[in-house]
Amino acid sequence: MSSLSTPSVRAHAAQIVTLTSAAWRVAPASPRARARRAPYxxxxxxxxxxxxxxxxxxxxAHRAVLAHSW
Structure with a gap:
């Protein structure tokens, strides 16, 4: 397994957080905050x-059903 052909875990996590924040249209406060909150x-x-x-x-009609989930 070559480290040059596969992205690092850090790069993969950054890509996932970037795509998620773009999809939700919410950006974390800073790169440090993004790194701290992403694993959780x-x-x-x-x-x-x-x-x-x-x-x-x-x-x-399902408002009461969803109330416990949030």
Whole structure:
């Protein structure tokens, strides 16, 4: 296994966090914050609120079912 042909774990993690922040349209405060939060699956509160509003609008009858998940 050559380290030149495969990306490093750090590069792969940075790529995943970059794609996720672009998809959610939320950028971490700094590269240090991004590195600190990435392994734990951290999701900013404003993103969770946006997801809650989207879920409530998409499934108005299931609002009580989703309440425990958030």
């Amino acid at each position: 699956g951290y999701v900013p509160v404003r993103v969770l609120r946006r997801l809650q509003k989207t879920a409530a609008a998409a499934f108005p």
